Amino acid sequence: xxxxxxxxxxxxxxxxLNISLIQSTIYWKDVDANLNHFKRLISNTEKTDIILLxxxxxxxxxxxxxxxxESMDGKTVNWMKDLCKKxxxxxxxxxxxxxxxxxxxxxxxxxxxGKIYTxxxxxxxxxxxxxxxxxxxxxxxxxxxxxWKICPLICYDLRFPVFSRNNVDYDLLIYLxxxxxxxxxxxxxxxxxxxxxxxxxxxxxxxxxxxxxxxxFNGHTKVFDAFGKELLSSLENKxxxxxxxxxxxxxxxxxxxMNFLEDRDGFTLL
Numbered sequence: 001x002x003x004x005x006x007x008x009x010x011x012x013x014x015x016x017l018n019i020s021l022i023q024s025t026i027y028w029k030d031v032d033a034n035l036n037h038f039k040r041l042i043s044n045t046e047k048t049d050i051i052l053l054x055x056x057x058x059x060x061x062x063x064x065x066x067x068x069x070e071s072m073d074g075k076t077v078n079w080m081k082d083l084c085k086k087x088x089x090x091x092x093x094x095x096x097x098x099x100x101x102x103x104x105x106x107x108x109x110x111x112x113x114g115k116i117y118t119x120x121x122x123x124x125x126x127x128x129x130x131x132x133x134x135x136x137x138x139x140x141x142x143x144x145x146x147x148w149k150i151c152p153l154i155c156y157d158l159r160f161p162v163f164s165r166n167n168v169d170y171d172l173l174i175y176l177x178x179x180x181x182x183x184x185x186x187x188x189x190x191x192x193x194x195x196x197x198x199x200x201x202x203x204x205x206x207x208x209x210x211x212x213x214x215x216x217f218n219g220h221t222k223v224f225d226a227f228g229k230e231l232l233s234s235l236e237n238k239x240x241x242x243x244x245x246x247x248x249x250x251x252x253x254x255x256x257x258m259n260f261l262e263d264r265d266g267f268t269l270l
């Protein structure tokens with residue numbers, strides 16, 4: 001599973017976390033169009049703690065065009081920083097980032113505290129030869145935000161339960177994705193399964209529309225509670241800005257009622 005990277009952000013604990021989920025079309029390889037589009041979508045959002053954007057929100061999922069990668073001081077990360085300051089919230093999304101000669105599908109977490117945390121996608125999607133163009137990550141990231149322990153992952157990671165395994169008692173599991181219509185039943189099923197087996201809130205943010213390769217996406221952005229109950233689901237094939245409030249006390253109550261995590265197996269991958 002690689003090493004676990006734990007990065008705490010020491011802030012007061014907030015029992016209710018307000019999260020905004022942005023389900024949008026993504027313009028093919030057009031950074032400026034995407035940043036302007038997301039800016040318009042987000043402009044009217046109510047006060048929130050975290051804004052979640054889909055995978056590769058600035059270009060669409062096009063690893064074969066890795067020349068579109070940016071630095072951590074590039075246009076897109078600076079746009080995220082500006083949005084963070086304007087909205088006084090954390091902003092999370094993935095994009096292609098270049099470091100030296102290597103390019104990563106990197107999840108960037110811009111905290112409202114001003115700190116930046118990153119996770120490089122560990123499971124690269126072989127069907128589209130993502131690994132041919134991008135470098136595999138090493139560490140899983142756990143962030144503490146407002147007293148919540150959060151594990152943010154990327155798209156294809158959803159298919160791998162051991163990598164997502166709740167062995168650190170996180171409260172919220174997040175997947176940012178470009179997950180196509182033809183495999184959407186797996187998306188729905190696996191999101192629910194991850195919430196049940198890890199006894200946590202689970203959020204999946206997906207895109208809509210058609211990409212430059214003719215792949216169709218219909219959204220199915222969802223939120224599940226620790227018992228696998230669906231708390232929120234987007235409209236199909238529609239751009240939406242969704243907001244949900246999740247409750248830490250309710251999560252703790254569910255774990256006290258049925259604490260399956262106490263019986264989890266302890267093992268190490270070779």
